[in-house]
Amino acid sequence: MSRFLTIRNLSVIALAVLLVLCALMPAAFCGTAYAAEFSADAVTATTYGDYDTDSLWYFAEDELNVAALRTFVSTKVIPVLEANSYDDPVVIAVVDTGLDLTNSVFSGLLLTDEDGRIMGYNSYYDSKNDSSMLGDIDDETEDKHGTKVASVIAMLIRELGLEDYIRIYPVKASYPSGSSDGGVNNFDRTTVRLAISNAAETGADVINLSLCSTTDSASTWANDTQLQNVIASAATQATIVAAAGNNSRASTSTKFYPAAYDGIIGVMASAEGGTYHTTTNYGSAYDVFAPGENILVSGADASYELTSGTSMAAPIVSFAAALLKLTLTAEELAGGEAVPRNTVVTRLITHFFEDDASVPVSGDEYKKLDILKLVSKDILNMDDAWLPVTGISVSATRGGSAVTSGGSMTVQTIRETGSGRSYLDFTASLTPVGDTDPALEDTIVWELVEYTEDSSGEESEASVTQIGSGASCGYLFSRAGDFGVRASITTSSDTYTAEFRVTVAQAAWNGANAFIVTSDYISSDAYVNGTGGSIENGVTLYGTGNSVTLTVTTIEDVAYEAINWYVNGEIAWTGATFTFEPSGVPGKDYTVTAQVILSDTDKPFVRGAFTVHHKSWAAHPLFAILWTALGVGVCAGAAVLIVRAKKKKAAAAAAEAEKDILLPAEEEKKSPIRKK
DSSP states (O other), X not given: OHHHHHHHHHHHHHHHHHHHHHHHOOGGGGTOOOOSOOXXXXXXXXXXXXXXXXXXXXXXXXXXXXXXXXXXXXXXXHHHHHHTTOOOOEEEEEEESOBOTTOGGGTTTBOBOTTSOBOOEEHHHXXXXXXXXXXXXXXXXXXXXXXXXHHHHHHHHHHTXXXXXXXXXXXXXXXXTTOTTOOTTOOOHHHXXXXXXXXXXXXXXXEEEOOOOOTTTHHHHHTOHHHHHHHHHHTTTSEEEEEOOSSOOBTTTOOOTTTTSTTEEEEEEEETTTEEOTTOOBSTTSXXXXXXXXXXXXXXXXXXXXXXXXXXXXXXXXXXXXXXXHHHHHHHHHHOSOOOOSHHHHHHHHTSOTTOOEEEETTEEEEBOOHHHHHHSOGGXXXXXSOOOOEEEEEEEETTEXXXXXXXXXXXXXXXXXXXXXXXXXXXXXXXXXXXXXXXXXXXXXXXXXXXXXTTOOEEEEEEEEEEESSEEEXXXXXXXXXXXXXXXXXXXXXXXXXXXXXXXXXXXXXXXXXXXXXXXXXXHXXXXXXXXXXXXXXXXXXXXXXXEEEETTGGGSOOSEEXXXXXXXXXXXXSOEEEOOOSSSOEEEEEEEEEEOSSXXXXXXXXXXXXXXEOGGGSHHHHHHHHHHHHHXXXXXXXXXXXXHHXXXXXXXXXXXXXXXXXXXXXXXXXXXXX
16 A cells, blocks of 8 residues: 555656646747747836836837737746756847946946956957057947947846846947047947957857948948958857948948948837937848837946937847847757757848838838847748858867968877877868758768879879768878868758868977887777877786887887887897897896987987886786685585585484484383293
8 A cells, every 4th residue: 555655646746747847848849939929027117217117118019029028038038048057148249439347237247257357358459459458448438338338238138137148248449538540439440340350259149339430431341341251250150230320321322331231230220109210321231120219328427318329229139139049049958959040140130021010211111120029930940940051161179279271280199198289170160150950060071182292393182081971070190291181061052162281290209208118009099099098107027938019109200210229228129119028037127218219419218118027927916816716616625525524424413313212112012032
């Protein structure tokens, strides 16, 4: 009965746990899309200065619908992130005039390093090669432009309870106070280029640019290929958002940059009532309207005010991109299936929905931001979720450090320590990065190409050998030469190839990395493959007629004349290997050393020595085992004999006892010839 009760109790507990898990399980885990409609929770207004968030027009249901977003985030995103102990926040880089670090609106929201220090970057001083001021991110502008822009993001983070999951990375790209280059509100293409590059290198997921060219400089920005290349590179890993500007100009008249660049989400400013803000630039060169009139911001002295312009509309779109990326992460964690990451965010924001609300301007309609629709989209089941492959690139690391493609490397094998310099790890990346189907990575083919030159210097492929497949490949270069490690992928439309060139040359011998070892170690997989393995600095030989063959590590990769071998300080042999057989009576140790002859004058000794212990067979561990086994056998045999003797004696005693019992019974019989 007790067992029945135990099983029943366990069943009840298991059912209860299952019901709880089902209640918490996000819809994506079951393979369905997030619902597109969410009823708003009762909203408790957040107060900033004299402003309550429930009084903000752009928080309303027909705009950002913050109440419904709060419900979505609290039920579909945060529970999944918490259940998976997710601690890799989405980072929004704000490239602007810096920000006021003392403003409480940013408390706990700024990106920090491992030591808890706030991270930031100053691209102006970097452009001047002044490394001492790279951390200067203080907002020197009178109107605190950068502080206001970042505060829009900060307040949205707090409204949705995402303080643990989104961080702001301040990047100051404006001129400093007193600079001869211009005022503190001014930027140039160099500082912007460096700022974008740094944000991408730091790992920003979203880059906000609430800045733009002037009317006079627009054409110069349009033709800046260096800046465009940096943007194209950064856009493969980050969503870049830029303000369209406030000149009331149509893009058919003048395009303002960087908002008009390809790969950037250009943001126009909308106003209450579904209209556009009067100063916004607009047109097909840009992508989306977002609230940009009477936006609550925090500026000088941590005060709060309402301000307008595309500079305030852009951070709302940047926050939307960050929330979308966070939602995709939650969906991936819940469903266990990879989802697109980078350009899909841009595509969703800019043009994926045909039925989006729009803002009319001069007879044309332009897309209006709808954050709830963005985060509710079933990414995995939408058409063209994964983009087709457009290219492939190859990178390499050596011992965990990046190697520049096209550079040369020098072989100095240090295989016994597991850090052979001739071993490289290669990784292939498909473009667009983060938006190609991960399953395609399994079809990548790796080949080793060896090149040769004829007498005229003409290069050709001497051999091509497949060395692996998949997204990564490792290779140990065992000889000198010119090589290329080639990664290729064939799709239904084309074949894409990338190659990493490597020049392998022999190096000068380094005795600090050489050891005397047995020839068996040199032929082991651990040494050949460069994976290391423990090195024995000695061996024991038993009896007479046994020997050991020794050699030196790393010599296969260098040019040398000979190796002198010494036993107890006396020369014993010259050659690449040395076979040593102890002579005389066992019981003596021998110290073997080696000297590598590189030239007439350079004859260094190998670091360390190798000890040969010569012992008699009687000292062999097997003999101890044998004698132990023999002793155990003798003892066991003696025990058996004793037991048998005892059993025999016991049997005899039992027989005698039986005889004694029978005799009295026989004496009681009357004899026919004896009288009483």
